[in-house]
Amino acid sequence: MSARRAFAVLLLFASPVAAGPAEDRFREANDLVRTGDYPRAIAIYGELARSGSESATLYWNWAQAATARGAHGESLWALLRARELDPGDRAVVRDVERLREALNLDPAEIAPEPLAVAGRFSRRHRLDLVALGLLALSLIAHGAARIRSGPRSSAGIASTALVLGLAAAAIPLLASFARPTATVVRRGAPLFDAASPSADATGTLREGEVVPVLDASGEWLHVEDNAGARGWAHTADVRRLDAPPAQPSQD
Amino acid sequence: MSGLARGSSARGLLAALLLLVPGVAWAQFTLRSEVDAHKVGVRDQVQLTLTVAGSGAPDEIPLPPLVNLEVVAGPFQSTQVSIVNGRMSQSRSLSYVLQPRAAGKAEVGVVRAGDQSAPAIAIEVVAGSMRSREPQRQDPFGRDPFGDPLEEFFGRRRGRAEAPRLLMEAQPSRTLLHVGEPLVLTYWLYTQTSVGDLQFKEAPQYSGFWVEDLERDKSPPSGEPASVDGQSYRRFPVLKKLLFPTKAGTLTIPATPFRIGLARTGFFDAGGTVERATKPVTITVEPLPDAPGFSGAVGRFRATASLDRDAVPLGEAATLRFRVDGTGNLKWVERGPEVSLAGAKVFPPQAKSDLRTTASGIAGSRTWEFVVVPETSGAIEIPPLAFSYFDPVAAKIVSAETAPLALRALGGTVAAGVQAAPLSSAAARATGSLPLRSDLDPSTSGALGRRRLAALVGLVLLLHAGLWGAGMLRGNAGSAAGRSASSRSVRAALRDLERAGREAMSKEQAASLVEKALDEAFGGIADADESERARAVRALLDDVRFVRYAPQLGDYSDKVRDLAARAAEAVRRWA
Numbered sequence: 001m002s003a004r005r006a007f008a009v010l011l012l013f014a015s016p017v018a019a020g021p022a023e024d025r026f027r028e029a030n031d032l033v034r035t036g037d038y039p040r041a042i043a044i045y046g047e048l049a050r051s052g053s054e055s056a057t058l059y060w061n062w063a064q065a066a067t068a069r070g071a072h073g074e075s076l077w078a079l080l081r082a083r084e085l086d087p088g089d090r091a092v093v094r095d096v097e098r099l100r101e102a103l104n105l106d107p108a109e110i111a112p113e114p115l116a117v118a119g120r121f122s123r124r125h126r127l128d129l130v131a132l133g134l135l136a137l138s139l140i141a142h143g144a145a146r147i148r149s150g151p152r153s154s155a156g157i158a159s160t161a162l163v164l165g166l167a168a169a170a171i172p173l174l175a176s177f178a179r180p181t182a183t184v185v186r187r188g189a190p191l192f193d194a195a196s197p198s199a200d201a202t203g204t205l206r207e208g209e210v211v212p213v214l215d216a217s218g219e220w221l222h223v224e225d226n227a228g229a230r231g232w233a234h235t236a237d238v239r240r241l242d243a244p245p246a247q248p249s250q251d
Numbered sequence: 252m253s254g255l256a257r258g259s260s261a262r263g264l265l266a267a268l269l270l271l272v273p274g275v276a277w278a279q280f281t282l283r284s285e286v287d288a289h290k291v292g293v294r295d296q297v298q299l300t301l302t303v304a305g306s307g308a309p310d311e312i313p314l315p316p317l318v319n320l321e322v323v324a325g326p327f328q329s330t331q332v333s334i335v336n337g338r339m340s341q342s343r344s345l346s347y348v349l350q351p352r353a354a355g356k357a358e359v360g361v362v363r364a365g366d367q368s369a370p371a372i373a374i375e376v377v378a379g380s381m382r383s384r385e386p387q388r389q390d391p392f393g394r395d396p397f398g399d400p401l402e403e404f405f406g407r408r409r410g411r412a413e414a415p416r417l418l419m420e421a422q423p424s425r426t427l428l429h430v431g432e433p434l435v436l437t438y439w440l441y442t443q444t445s446v447g448d449l450q451f452k453e454a455p456q457y458s459g460f461w462v463e464d465l466e467r468d469k470s471p472p473s474g475e476p477a478s479v480d481g482q483s484y485r486r487f488p489v490l491k492k493l494l495f496p497t498k499a500g501t502l503t504i505p506a507t508p509f510r511i512g513l514a515r516t517g518f519f520d521a522g523g524t525v526e527r528a529t530k531p532v533t534i535t536v537e538p539l540p541d542a543p544g545f546s547g548a549v550g551r552f553r554a555t556a557s558l559d560r561d562a563v564p565l566g567e568a569a570t571l572r573f574r575v576d577g578t579g580n581l582k583w584v585e586r587g588p589e590v591s592l593a594g595a596k597v598f599p600p601q602a603k604s605d606l607r608t609t610a611s612g613i614a615g616s617r618t619w620e621f622v623v624v625p626e627t628s629g630a631i632e633i634p635p636l637a638f639s640y641f642d643p644v645a646a647k648i649v650s651a652e653t654a655p656l657a658l659r660a661l662g663g664t665v666a667a668g669v670q671a672a673p674l675s676s677a678a679a680r681a682t683g684s685l686p687l688r689s690d691l692d693p694s695t696s697g698a699l700g701r702r703r704l705a706a707l708v709g710l711v712l713l714l715h716a717g718l719w720g721a722g723m724l725r726g727n728a729g730s731a732a733g734r735s736a737s738s739r740s741v742r743a744a745l746r747d748l749e750r751a752g753r754e755a756m757s758k759e760q761a762a763s764l765v766e767k768a769l770d771e772a773f774g775g776i777a778d779a780d781e782s783e784r785a786r787a788v789r790a791l792l793d794d795v796r797f798v799r800y801a802p803q804l805g806d807y808s809d810k811v812r813d814l815a816a817r818a819a820e821a822v823r824r825w826a
Contacts, residue, residue: 026691033687048691057688064687070567070624128699135711142715146722162715169708176701188570188620190601194292194379195354198585201603217354217378232379 022053030061038069049244056086063095072103073207077183077239080110080210084241087124103208109226110210112181119175128172134165179212180242182221182233189238191231195220202231205238213240280305284315284362284369286349292380296323297349301362301369304342309365312345316360319376324348329453329505346454351376416443418479419509420486421529423494424610429537430499431549431580432643433612435465436492438507438529441477441484448512449489452526459502459536460494461583463608493608495580499538506531539641542648546586548640550579550612556636556653558623565628565660571621573600573636573653578614582606587619588636595631595658598622625660632657741826744768745819752815758807762799765811765818766792772826784825791818 029044045062048054059082066075076099082092100110111117122128138161145154187207192199195217205211205225214230215222221238224230239245280303287298297320301312314322325347351357357374418441424434440449477486496502508528539549552575559570573588575581582604590597598621606615625631633656642649699707747768751761769791776785794814798807 023691027689030687030689053691055692057690057692061687070564128704131704132699132707135708139711139714139718142718146718158715162711165711166708169704172699173701173704173708176704187568187622188601190603192379194381195377196290196292196379196381198290199292199377199379199381201601204601204603215378220378222378 022048033065038065041065046245054085054244056082056089056092060092073185075099076208077185080183080241087120105208112210112212113178115175115178118171119178122172122175127168131165131169134161134168138162138165180240181210182213182223182238182240184209185239186237189233191233193231195232203229280308282362282364282367282369284372286359286372290375291351293351293354293376293378294380299347299349299359300344302342302344303364312364315362319352319355319357320349321352322347323350327454354378415513415525417511417525417527419527419529421532423532423534427535429549429643430496430539434494435610436494437488438490439486440489441479441486443484445514446511447514450510452508452510455507456505457494459496459498461497463493465491465493465608465610496536499536502534502536504532540648545639545648546584548579548581548584549643550577551642552577552640552651554638554651554653556656558656558658562659562661565625568622568624569658571623572618574616574618575638576616578612581617582613590621592631594627595623595625628660630657630659740771741822744772744822748815748819752812758798758811761811762795765815766795769818772822787821791821
């Protein structure tokens with residue numbers, strides 16, 4: 001019993017200690033941005049993202065630093081990643097729209113997957129939790145209806161809650177079938193015939209364009225651009241929106 | 252000294268032994284294992300060639316162990332005999348077509364034949380395809396340009412009394428050239444008869460050459476008259492290959508055997524197949540001169556450079572394009588010029604090609620795109636960029652230079668005509684303050700995963716099904732012991748009974764209404780049920796039937812009212 005209590009006390013003290021370095025590094029990166037050292041700041045943001053401290057705030061600042069150094073594709077990627085993490089952040093949504101217009105991209109070019117929109121809606125309104133609540137309510141009501149002494153309206157409540165719960169669960173479930181997407185972070189990023197830099201380049205991708213990821217092989221992603229051309233792009237040129245960046249920044 | 256003498260005598264003895272035992276002295280052969288690519292896509296195929304040259308080689312060369320590869324075609328065997336300066340040499344090759352199984356590492360294992368072995372070959376397999384794809388053709392010449400269109404319908408037959416006059420010739424466009432210069436190898440068919448089909452008997456060998464296919468004419472070849480050894484023929488160009496020698500020296504394209512199907516010439520003619528081979532073709536290849544900065548390109552080229560904009564705000568990027576146009580072996584020129592600029596960061600280039608194969612070489616352009624990001628404001632000069640290539644006409648290395656360019660980096664302010672920085676932070680950046688967020692919010696907890704959510708939904712549905720099933724079971728058990736009606740059913744039954752006792756209606760209508768009310772309240776009563784409730788309901792139903800089917804000999808209204816009253820009492824008591 002005393003050991004368990006000691007462990008709990010340790011946890012209480014350990015949490016702030018563990019959170020501290022990430023906060024410090026974040027502030028250090030912010031200071032670097034203010035002094036104009038954007039590459040180092042971005043390197044620290046990337047390190048934090050990979051270490052599990054991903055958040056909309058982190059990517060917001062990353063986008064500011066990327067914009068300041070003229071990397072608009074990277075900035076759009078960071079904002080889109082921030083929107084994935086916090087779909088309700090209105091500032092992020094606003095800047096995504098501004099950046100899209102500045103990069104002369106069509107709305108469809110940054111939203112190739114309609115199901116992904118449903119996914120963001122679901123995450124923003126926590127439809128998964130809503131669905132679970134409704135389904136739990138339907139179970140309780142159904143149980144009550146089966147008891148003879150229960151209120152006769154329980155069956156109606158159970159049916160309604162079940163239908164609503166299933167409908168609410170259907171949205172995140174359907175959205176989970178959306179293909180993963182990635183953003184082109186480099187102007188003129190080449191599209192190769194194979195997952196190799198010595199393969200033939202079949203075309204180039206537009207900076208900021210969001211492309212569905214069809215396959216992945218090591219540091220290469222098999223993507224399809226908005227014109228329907230398929231090919232392999234390097235992860236340094238095209239960054240996934242469903243995961244933190246795998247590689248450190250190329251600076 | 253004595254040691255040396257001993258060594259010399261031992262070598263002399265070994266030499267004498269070798270001379271005395273011809274079988275040993277002549278059992279000298281070499282074994283080679285080669286693949287046509289060391290890096291391929293998983294959708295590409297690799298050609299493995301095992302070659303034994305010399306005498307004394309075993310008849311069979313076993314296929315080496317393959318890792319992450321499988322044989323999809325082969326072995327194709329070819330034998331080559333050549334006589335140079337009166338000495339005869341012989342080589343035999345086995346070719347396999349291999350298909351990678353998955354991206355990753357692949358290997359052709361060590362090949363062993365007799366006492367010789369060839370080392371293993373590592374192959375890197377990447378996803379996708381490294382080679383340009385063409386539709387697979389079983390017949391390298393496609394459809395027969397000479398034959399009868401009804402031939403396929405009637406099929407091809409074999410056997411013919413006279414040997415038909417047919418020849419195959421491989422004719423190079425030139426026999427003396429430099430490394431990297433193209434030559435066109437044309438395969439001619441000389442014929443005095445109608446030909447129905449033409450195929451390689453063995454895959455042609457172009458050792459020492461890089462081979463490109465030339466597009467054939469869309470229209471069937473009409474042929475031209477030709478004379479060989481006093482015989483008149485009509486000759487047709489059946490295939491053209493563009494060859495680029497990859498090494499200097501005397502290169503030989505070995506004889507290529509063809510299998511030629513003969514067209515039927517009459518109803519009783521069975522057609523047939525003959526084999527013909529071209530003669531070996533010898534090409535003399537001269538080496539390229541060596542010079543610092545030589546790109547390896549051979550041909551005639553022109554170099555240009557351009558910037559996508561003349562001025563950029565500091566920190567933004569411009570694209571420098573270095574383009575080489577011309578005809579030659581541009582396809583194999585990988586390396587672009589080295590670009591290093593003071594005051595700007597230059598990222599490694601991306602190369603793009605727009606090339607097509609022509610009889611005079613590979614024509615088109617290759618462009619290297621450099622992303623240039625100024626690091627200081629002011630003018631940045633891009634010096635002339637050089638591209639050195641070998642001009643085979645002039646027989647020397649020529650350097651093409653681009654004109655110098657200038658890029659202006661505009662510090663802090665947005666240049667006219669230059670796209671403004673798009674974020675709302677642009678203005679803030681100009682004043683030195685960016686809209687940074689100061690506190691790192693905790694990691695956003697992810698939503699329930701698809702599997703977890705689906706599992707929970709499934710569990711809820713299962714529990715609902717369980718509850719429903721349990722209710723059904725309980726309902727069945729309840730009906731076995733006497734079903735309890737719902738309050739709604741009881742109320743409806745009592746309303747019907749009240750109507751039956753109160754309203755004026757025929758005895759049949761009243762009996763029907765009472766029976767309906769009883770059924771609504773009690774459902775079916777099992778025959779085996781001998782409870783008081785069951786007996787009472789059965790008695791009521793008997794009375795209902797009596798009233799319904801009794802002859803209309805008097806007034807049954809009292810009887811109906813009584814029946815309705817008794818039924819209502821039973822419903823109130825037992826339903």
